[in-house]
Structures are given as structure tokens and as C-alpha cells.
Amino acid sequence: xxxxxxxxxxxxxxxxxxxxxxxxxxxxxxxxVRAFKSVFGPPLFIKKGDGCRITDEDDNTYIDFCCSWGPxxxxxxxxxxxxxxxxxxxxGTSFGAPTKLGNALGKLIxxxxxxIEKMRFVSSGTEAVMSAIRLARGVTGKTKIVKFEGCYHGxxxxxxxxxGSGLVTFGVSTSAGIPEVFAKETIVLPLNDPDLLEQxxxxxxxxxxxxxxxxxxxxxxxxxxxxxxxMCLRLKCYKYGILLIxxxxxxxxxxxxxxxxxxxxxxxxxxxxxKIIGGGMPVGAYAANKEIMSHIAPDGxxxxxxxxxxxxxxxxxGYAALTQLLEEGFYERLAEKTRQFVNRIQxxxxxxxxxxxxxxxxxxFWIAFSKERIISAAQIDPASMEKFKVLHxxxxxxxxxxxxxxxxxxxxxxxxxxxxxxxxxxIMCEAMDVVF
Ligand SMILES: *Cc1c(COP(=O)(O)O)cnc(C)c1O
Numbered sequence: 001x002x003x004x005x006x007x008x009x010x011x012x013x014x015x016x017x018x019x020x021x022x023x024x025x026x027x028x029x030x031x032x033v034r035a036f037k038s039v040f041g042p043p044l045f046i047k048k049g050d051g052c053r054i055t056d057e058d059d060n061t062y063i064d065f066c067c068s069w070g071p072x073x074x075x076x077x078x079x080x081x082x083x084x085x086x087x088x089x090x091x092g093t094s095f096g097a098p099t100k101l102g103n104a105l106g107k108l109i110x111x112x113x114x115x116i117e118k119m120r121f122v123s124s125g126t127e128a129v130m131s132a133i134r135l136a137r138g139v140t141g142k143t144k145i146v147k148f149e150g151c152y153h154g155x156x157x158x159x160x161x162x163x164g165s166g167l168v169t170f171g172v173s174t175s176a177g178i179p180e181v182f183a184k185e186t187i188v189l190p191l192n193d194p195d196l197l198e199q200x201x202x203x204x205x206x207x208x209x210x211x212x213x214x215x216x217x218x219x220x221x222x223x224x225x226x227x228x229x230x231m232c233l234r235l236k237c238y239k240y241g242i243l244l245i246x247x248x249x250x251x252x253x254x255x256x257x258x259x260x261x262x263x264x265x266x267x268x269x270x271x272x273x274x275k276i277i278g279g280g281m282p283v284g285a286y287a288a289n290k291e292i293m294s295h296i297a298p299d300g301x302x303x304x305x306x307x308x309x310x311x312x313x314x315x316x317x318g319y320a321a322l323t324q325l326l327e328e329g330f331y332e333r334l335a336e337k338t339r340q341f342v343n344r345i346q347x348x349x350x351x352x353x354x355x356x357x358x359x360x361x362x363x364x365f366w367i368a369f370s371k372e373r374i375i376s377a378a379q380i381d382p383a384s385m386e387k388f389k390v391l392h393x394x395x396x397x398x399x400x401x402x403x404x405x406x407x408x409x410x411x412x413x414x415x416x417x418x419x420x421x422x423x424x425x426x427i428m429c430e431a432m433d434v435v436f
Contacts, residue, residue, distance in 0.1 A: 013057040049076025051415040062401035065410035075415020084320040094311035101315040115261040119287035121310040125249035125274025126154030128284035136210035138302035150377030152219030163188040205240040215260035216251040222366035249274035255362035279321030281314040394431035
């Protein structure tokens with residue numbers, strides 16, 4: 001394959017801005033992975049985005065597969081979102097009172113999602129998960145929670161934990177500042193191990209309030225589970241009187257309008273949302289059936305509130321985004337485009353004998369430097385991240401932007417045209433030639 005003509009070498013303005021930012025923010029950033037710690041070079045400072053492309057402060061343009069880490073399923077600067085946001089913002093940004101737009105978005109979601117009956121808006125995915133855990137504890141009167149190794153649920157104290165040693169393991173916190181007693185309330189299990197799951201739930205049934213899982217684990221590679229494992233989880237939670245939380249902050253409105261619940265046709269007890277639900281604005285939500293949601297204040301005793309929750313500007317962005325996702329065939333078209341893009345790169349890597357596999361679901365993909373089917377966190381070889389580092393550098397040079405970590409997935413938006421994807425696939429193949 002022919003090398004693409006232009007290479008991007010000048011990132012001097014981003015470099016200067018990053019040096020400045022280090023005076024203001026820890027590590028120069030407001031969210032850690034943005035600091036490019038595990039890839040080459042300073043982070044790009046982005047000044048605008050349009051369609052599938054972003055432009056940095058040095059005026060370099062990139063085809064973007066990070067898409068703000070998932071929210072931008074319609075690409076950057078979507079016309080309908082922009083117009084409704086501008087129209088709404090002209091009347092003020094927040095009132096701390098109910099608005100018609102909040103009703104409109106709530107109605108749109110609940111009428112088109114068969115797995116939930118009532119919801120509460122919050123302002124981030126983390127807040128949604130934190131509130132869902134409190135709700136599960138409030139409803140069951142139990143304390144412990146179960147999570148899976150390789151799933152991320154935001155920076156909630158009880159969930160920033162990894163497995164300790166031993167088989168059934170109580171959590172060990174992965175961050176300073178989390179009291180040991182909090183981490184101990186969390187049990188961490190490997191994905192895809194039904195026997196250990198049964199043993200654990202049986203043993204601690206009287207203490208476990210909920211099991212939380214990313215039904216499409218997409219924060220530590222893309223660890224696609226068999227439906228049978230998710231179904232097993234569902235049935236065991238029923239059996240032991242434990243609530244099942246699907247954390248659909250990434251998969252919600254991404255793999256289907258009804259998220260993974262709809263994709264796999266499995267009914268969880270509580271679902272958490274974030275990312276896409278806000279159309280690029282800070283929105284999260286948690287939802288369940290009417291009975292469970294009746295435990296939330298002011299109807300019930302579980303307290304949860306938010307000054308900027310459901311502010312009209314955020315609701316406008318979410319409403320304008322989600323109406324477009326309901327158009328006939330939206331998800332099928334996006335998945336098909338993604339499949340073709342992934343297949344093109346996979347075919348090339350196979351023909352060259354490169355050890356690469358690219359798991360995909362809907363418009364999510366992940367580049368794994370392995371031929372094995374990876375379904376649990378322990379299977380990922382940390383040494384393979386060195387290859388990702390080179391890939392990331394070569395892609396940036398050629399005008400393709402991936403999230404700056406090999407554990408992160410890529411996202412395709414409806415704004416990525418077939419031509420854009422063909423160009424990006426060719427660049428990916430060229431970059432692979434440098435990696436191997
Ligand atoms: C991104 C994410 C979160 C956290 O959402 P924030 O809006 O970053 O707080 C929680 N759970 C999952 C599955 C996520 O992907």
C-alpha cells in the first residue's frame with residue numbers, strides 16, 4: 001500500500017498550551033487519560049469539530065474515532081443539536097425548576113425503551129451509577145455490591161476497586177482516598193465465570209444489594225460477553241433476591257436505542273445512562289420500573305438531588321440527538337459501516353500475518369494485538385500496549401485520532417462517510433505496517 005502524502009509533524013501550539021495547562025490543572029488536564037501518558041507526544045488541544053473531523057490549535061485536521069469518548073454518535077457539530085441548543089439557550093440556561101424540555105426527553109426515552117418505566121436525570125455517568133447503587137441498597141436494605149474485573153463504572157468510591165487475592169475477593173481500592181471499609185463492601189469477580197458467580201451469590205445472598213455490570217464491557221478493551229453469561233447473571237440475581245444493574249453509560253443508545261438490554265433482550269432491574277443521552281452535554285440518568293423508582297425522593301426515602309439536573313440546554317441537546325437515533329434503520333446502517341471498516345483492516349492484517357483482531361459490536365470497535373478472542377480483563381497482555389503506542393503515533397502523523405490508550409475502544413458516528421472510513425482504513429493499514 002502507498003504511503004499517504006502529507007504527514008502532520010507540527011504540534012507546537014498544543015505543546016505550549018499543555019505546558020501552560022500544567023500550571024493550572026494536575027497533570028495539565030481535567031480528566032487523567034487526556035494527558036497522553038501512555039502514548040507519544042503532548043495531548044492535542046482541540047479547537048473545533050465538524051462531522052467526523054476535529055481540528056487542533058495548530059490547524060491540523062484528524063478523522064476522529066474518539067468522539068468525545070462516545071457521546072457523539074452523530075458526529076461533531078450536528079446541525080439539529082446545535083440549532084435546538086441555540087434556540088433554547090436564548091431563554092436562559094438553568095432554572096432549578098421543571099421544564100417542558102425535560103418532559104419531552106423523558107417521554108421520548110420511556111416511550112421507546114421497553115425495559116424502563118421511570119427515570120431520573122443527573123449530570124454525569126458517575127452520578128448515575130452512584131445514585132443507582134444507593135437506590136439498590138435502599139430498596140433491598142442490603143449493603144454489599146458485586147462488580148466485575150474489567151468493567152468501569154465511573155469514579156464512584158465503592159467501584160474504584162480491583163480484585164484482591166484469593167478466589168471470591170473483596171475489593172482493594174485502586175485509588176488513594178477510599179476508606180478500606182468502603183472497598184470491602186465490594187466483591188470483585190472475573191467476567192464469564194458462572195460457577196464462581198453462583199458460589200459467591202449463594203454465599204453472600206443476604207448481604208448483596210446488587211450486581212453491577214457493563215453488559216457491553218467497553219472500558220478495558222471490548223470484552224464482548226456471550227448472551228448466555230448475561231442471562232445466567234439475570235437468573236441468579238432473581239434467584240437470590242439481588243438487583244441487577246446494567247451500566248449502559250456507553251452501550252445505552254449506542255448498540256441500539258434500547259442499549260444492551262434491547263440488543264440481548266435481557267431485563268435488568270436498574271439501568272444507568274450517560275454519554276449519548278446528553279447529545280454532547282453533561283447528562284446522565286438512572287431508570288427502572290415504577291416500583292423501584294418509587295423509592296427515590298420525594299416519593300420515597302432514597303435521597304438524590306442535583307442543582308443543574310435536567311437543565312433545559314442539556315435536555316435540548318439530548319432531545320435533538322435522540323430523535324435522530326429513532327430514524328428508521330439508523331443503527332443497522334451504522335453497524336454495517338463499522339463492520340466494513342473493521343473488515344477492511346482485519347483482512348489486511350490477516351494477509352500480512354499481523355497479530356491483530358478487531359472485535360466489534362454496533363458502532364464500537366477495539367484494536368487488540370492478539371489473535372485470541374478476548375472476553376476477560378486478565379487475557380489482555382500489558383506488553384501489547386507498546387504496539388498500540390506506536391500505532392497511535394503513526395495514526396496521528398497521518399491524520400487519524402484514536403483515544404490515547406490501547407485499553408480504549410473506538411467509536412464510529414453517522415457523520416463518518418464511506419469515503420472517510422475508506423481513507424481511515426487505508427491509513428490504519430499503513431500504520432500497521434510501521435507497528436509490525
Ligand atoms: C464513561 C462511563 C462512566 C462514567 O461516566 P462519566 O460521565 O465519565 O462520569 C460510567 N460507566 C461507564 C460504563 C462508562 O463508560
